[in-house]
Amino acid sequence: MLRSKMCEIGVEIQNVLKRIDVAYGARSKDIKTSKPYLVAVSKTKPVNMIIEAYEAGQRHFGENYVKELVVKAQDPEILQKCPDIKWHFIGHLQNNKINKVVKLPNLHMIQTIDDEKIATGVNAAWEKLDIPNKQPLRVLIQINTSGEEAKNGIQPNEASSLFKYIKENLKNLQLEGIMTIGAFGHDYTTGPNPDFISLMKVHNQICIENEFRPEEVQISMGISNDFDKAIEMGSTIVRVGSSIFGSRVN
C-alpha cells in the first residue's frame, strides 16, 4: 500500500509528542524543571520533509552543519511556507562562521556556546546586526559531560563561571540554559545515564549560585534513543532526528 511521506512524518511527530508527555508525567515531582519541548533535528534531510513536519504543527527545528542551515533557512519555499519556523543551531560553531549563522532568517537559538571567545563573538555579531525589533539572541552553553576529547563543550566544572561571565557581560545574548550531547549508547541496565546526571548537577549549581528557580534554566538533553529517560531526569528540550525523519546514511 502506498503511503505518503508527509503523513508518516506527521504520525512520527505525534508519536514522539506522546512519548514526551508520558515521560514528563513520569518525572518525579521533586524535579521542578519546566515542561519539555521538541526540536526536530532535520540534518541531512530534504526541505520537503521539513515543510511536512511544519505543516504537521512542528515549529522548532535543529541543524548542526552551518552549510546546511545556511541553505535551508534561506530556502524560498521554507521562507514562504514556514513563516514561523524556529531554527536551533546545534552543531559546533567556529569563530569564522558566526556571521553566517547569526544573520539567518528565523534563527531562534544557538545551543552550542562553549567558551568566552565564541560567546563574545556571537554577542558582537548580534549587536551589529540590523534587524527590526531585535531581541537578545537565545543561547545555551554546551557542556562536555562525557569528557570525550572528540566532543565539544566546556567542562562541567567550568560551566558556572562561563554562565556568570555571559550573564554579566554579554547583553546581546539571552542565556537560557545548558546542553549536552554525551556519550552514545549508554547501557541503561547499568543505571541512569551519567551524562544526564552530570548535566543536572551543573543545572543545580547554576540555579543555586544565581538564585534561579529550576524552571528558569533550560536543559537540552536527549535524542531519539534516550529522550524519554532524559525527560524523566529533568530535560526541557529534546533534540530528536531519526525517530521523526528516519535513519540517516551519514
Ligand SMILES: *Cc1c(COP(=O)(O)O)cnc(C)c1O
Ligand atoms: C543528530 C543530532 C541529534 C539527533 O539525533 P537522533 O539520534 O537522530 O535523534 C541531536 N543532537 C545533536 C547535537 C545532533 O547532532
